[in-house]
Amino acid sequence: MTDLKGALIGCGFFAVNQMHGWRDAEGARIVAICDRDPERLKAVGDAFGIQRRYTSAEDLFADGGFDFVDIATTVGSHRGLVEMAARHGVATICQKPIAPTMEDAKAMVSACAKSGVAFMVHENFRWQSPIRAVKAAIDSGAIGEVFWGRVSFRSGYDVFSGQPYLATGKRFIIEDLGIHALDVARYIFGDATAVTARTRRVNPAIAGEDVATMLLDHDGGITSLVDCSYATKLPIEPFPETLMEVDGSKGTLRLTQGYHLAVHSKGATKLTNVEPPALSWASPPWHNIQESVALIQQHWIEALRARREPDTSGRDNLETFALVEASYLSAAEGRTVSLAEVLG
Numbered sequence: 001m002t003d004l005k006g007a008l009i010g011c012g013f014f015a016v017n018q019m020h021g022w023r024d025a026e027g028a029r030i031v032a033i034c035d036r037d038p039e040r041l042k043a044v045g046d047a048f049g050i051q052r053r054y055t056s057a058e059d060l061f062a063d064g065g066f067d068f069v070d071i072a073t074t075v076g077s078h079r080g081l082v083e084m085a086a087r088h089g090v091a092t093i094c095q096k097p098i099a100p101t102m103e104d105a106k107a108m109v110s111a112c113a114k115s116g117v118a119f120m121v122h123e124n125f126r127w128q129s130p131i132r133a134v135k136a137a138i139d140s141g142a143i144g145e146v147f148w149g150r151v152s153f154r155s156g157y158d159v160f161s162g163q164p165y166l167a168t169g170k171r172f173i174i175e176d177l178g179i180h181a182l183d184v185a186r187y188i189f190g191d192a193t194a195v196t197a198r199t200r201r202v203n204p205a206i207a208g209e210d211v212a213t214m215l216l217d218h219d220g221g222i223t224s225l226v227d228c229s230y231a232t233k234l235p236i237e238p239f240p241e242t243l244m245e246v247d248g249s250k251g252t253l254r255l256t257q258g259y260h261l262a263v264h265s266k267g268a269t270k271l272t273n274v275e276p277p278a279l280s281w282a283s284p285p286w287h288n289i290q291e292s293v294a295l296i297q298q299h300w301i302e303a304l305r306a307r308r309e310p311d312t313s314g315r316d317n318l319e320t321f322a323l324v325e326a327s328y329l330s331a332a333e334g335r336t337v338s339l340a341e342v343l344g
Contacts, residue, residue: 004028004301005065009057009081010072010095011035011044013162018072018122019048020281021294027301030070034060057081061088068118068304071095074165075175079104082119086111091118093300097175098314098321102342105321109314119314120300125180125242126187126312127292127299129276130259134244135188137253142265144250149189149224151181154232157239160206172208174199174327178228182323183312184242185216185224191319192216192224196336197327202231214327240289259288318343 032052112119199209251265259275
């Protein structure tokens with residue numbers, strides 16, 4: 001079967017991981033790249049042997065010759081690029097967060113639907129092998145009916161050195177990291193109906209919040225706690241691990257630091273090491289994130305070939321983005337916010 005041809009827009013910090021993932025993927029390859037910065041364009045093009053290089057997205061789409069586009073730019077450019085891809089009939093992956101506002105997000109989903117092109121948001125955390133292992137353990141029925149859970153990401157890691165723009169935005173941890181944890185909560189516990197959130201800025205050198213705590217009400221009566229921090233100094237830095245706790249009617253599950261999964265049921269505890277493999281191009285401690293990039297990209301290829309909606313489609317991601325918007329609204333106004341209020 002002929003490989004699907006792709007183009008990448010945005011050759012920044014995280015896009016290099018995506019290029020590695022595409023190079024190893026079965027059934028697809030990147031044939032063109034685009035970035036407004038000629039130096040970044042040259043660096044990525046030379047590193048991955050891509051000859052077709054553009055500083056203009058308009059020129060890239062005008063020349064065509066690819067089946068999908070991977071948009072790895074910052075959020076302000078997402079709507080324009082996604083709508084451009086839709087006009088050209090090109091299937092699209094978009095980096096998270098999907099858009100600056102719910103209005104923009106809905107317009108992007110609508111544009112792709114009207115053009116009949118696939119649209120997926122690169123929401124990769126739910127593709128991490130430890131989180132997939134948690135989901136599999138719950139689905140096996142080992143801990144019975146789930147009634148409570150926690151998704152936690154607490155770290156003191158300096159994320160600003162590699163991505164300095166993160167320090168300048170009025171929104172930070174919920175939009176950049178919390179969105180992943182909120183999506184994991186949806187993946188594990190089901191869609192949420194309401195959220196109560198509190199935020200705080202501990203680091204005086206940044207503009208946005210670096211600590212957030214969110215209480216979610218889920219369909220089916222499950223309550224979950226999602227907590228995120230980049231201001232937490234621990235004796236052993238856990239970055240970039242997501243830790244989880246799940247309570248069920250027949251037992252409990254704990255995903256603890258060091259990728260240790262403990263499933264306790266019927267008076268016995270099963271311990272499993274669920275550390276992800278380090279791919280040939282990966283570098284610990286990033287290997288967890290890097291593996292999830294490769295896995296979601298492979299999922300995209302398979303979904304395109306089968307003509308089915310990807311798990312983190314634009315339509316599905318509206319529910320995750322609504323949790324982000326509802327969390328900010330809740331923190332600002334000190335009240336519980338329903339998802340219906342944000343989704344409209």
